[in-house]
Amino acid sequence: MTENIALTFINPQSGIIKLQKLRSDATENVFFDKDVPWLCNLLEELNEHVEEEDRKLTDCTTFIEFKGQITKKKNTKFEEMLIFKGKISAKYLTYCVSTGEVMSDSLEVDIAIGAIDKDNQKKYGYDDDIIDIEINGEELDLYYFEDHQLNLASIIHEYIYLNKNPYPRLTKQ
Numbered sequence: 001m002t003e004n005i006a007l008t009f010i011n012p013q014s015g016i017i018k019l020q021k022l023r024s025d026a027t028e029n030v031f032f033d034k035d036v037p038w039l040c041n042l043l044e045e046l047n048e049h050v051e052e053e054d055r056k057l058t059d060c061t062t063f064i065e066f067k068g069q070i071t072k073k074k075n076t077k078f079e080e081m082l083i084f085k086g087k088i089s090a091k092y093l094t095y096c097v098s099t100g101e102v103m104s105d106s107l108e109v110d111i112a113i114g115a116i117d118k119d120n121q122k123k124y125g126y127d128d129d130i131i132d133i134e135i136n137g138e139e140l141d142l143y144y145f146e147d148h149q150l151n152l153a154s155i156i157h158e159y160i161y162l163n164k165n166p167y168p169r170l171t172k173q
Contacts, residue, residue: 013037015153019080019145022072030086033065038153040064042160046092050102055093060104064090066156068111073135082115082145083135088156096170105168109159114140115150 009021009028015038022028034040043064047055068086075081091106114133120126121144133142143155 017150019148027069027071031067050093054102062092078116084113094168097167103170109163112140113143115143115145118144118146
């Protein structure tokens with residue numbers, strides 16, 4: 001069931017979050033699925049290397065969804081920050097590396113990021129090797145936003161491809 005709601009802080013085409021449209025110290029529950037254009041594009045990308053003829057050979061229904069929470073916080077060190085947590089789930093088509101047969105594969109990935117303004121990278125001397133940030137005693141993956149905008153589509157894309165099975169195999173029945 002699709003539960004997408006009108007989220008004024010995110011562009012449904014690009015997946016860009018506009019921080020100025022989020023309330024400070026408020027948590028927003030979010031749910032996106034393939035009805036949201038930028039997430040649909042990610043699902044199409046996951047399926048794109050499977051030829052159309054092979055897609056017709058399977059009755060597999062593919063899907064992609066994200067369910068989570070986003071919180072905009074203000075603090076004395078970083079001023080404005082976003083905390084974004086949730087889970088991306090997907091089922092997509094691919095080929096078995098052993099047999100070459102079309103098959104479905106799935107992934108479920110937990111996402112926990114802390115995003116701060118890119119200006120803070122220079123201000124606090126963070127180099128590109130720093131990938132984690134501790135916020136309120138919790139370690140989160142570090143991302144940056146610029147001009148009060150965060151590219152959520154790019155972040156979810158990265159999580160998917162870092163966690164996607166590079167060698168999918170059909171299980172023996």
